[in-house]
């Protein structure tokens with residue numbers, strides 16, 4: 001058994017996200033189809049005398065609120081032993097972006113530490129611990145497209161669905177707090193002239209109910225989506241999760257350079273743009 005392990009933690013996008021209702025526990029009952037991306041963080045774990053955590057991004061908290069460290073605590077609690085590990089996180093996925101970066105880091109931590117420390121926890125146990133860490137975390141224990149229900153933690157993997165779409169991710173220099181987006185959903189309104197209706201690409205429905213509250217506060221995201229949809233080479237455009245990332249599904253032969261120049265004209269230079277692909 002190796003003493004060091006390096007693993008990729010993929011980002012996700014929500015191909016669809018429909019809210020069914022607000023629940024008594026404050027969460028929202030939803031139905032969402034999520035897909036992993038090739039864009040990924042990288043995590044390195046090695047056994048150590050003393051626990052340590054470093055991150056390439058100094059804005060990522062290194063305290064108890066960090067989902068990687070929360071995942072270690074939950075494993076320690078479950079196995080009733082200390083797990084002193086040196087952990088390094090190379091952050092490529094922006095946070096507050098609706099791309100699931102923190103959730104993916106947490107899921108990968110559960111799986112990698114289970115292997116490195118020979119904890120022998122079953123997938124069922126890992127799924128239970130993942131659900132305690134966050135609604136999106138169980139999805140990342142599967143490496144395929146999946147349909148998620150409940151608050152997101154009830155996962156039906158769909159390994160038979162292979163899309164491999166080229167994707168362009170666009171994130172403006174602000175994030176959207178997930179609790180805020182859900183809280184605003186019920187009382188939010190559609191903006192006249194903005195199209196929220198499902199878009200169909202190769203039989204797959206793309207729609208996101210959280211666009212309604214988030215677009216109401218950040219109109220620039222609604223404009224960005226509309227502009228993307230009109231652009232040559234773009235098959236569909238949608239916000240991912242609670243935002244603020246908007247993604248475009250591209251034609252295989254899309255001329256990305258021209259599209260990126262147009263995006264800069266619409267929203268300015270201060271924007272994170274990344275080409276990637278659905279990992280499956």
Ligand code: C5P
Pocket residue numbers: 026027028029030133134135136150151152178179180182183
């Ligand atoms: O589960 P997670 O920690 O990712 O959720 C963050 C917050 O997002 C929750 O505290 C809740 O306010 C909101 N949320 C929700 N319904 C969901 C998932 C998240 O209202 N299905």
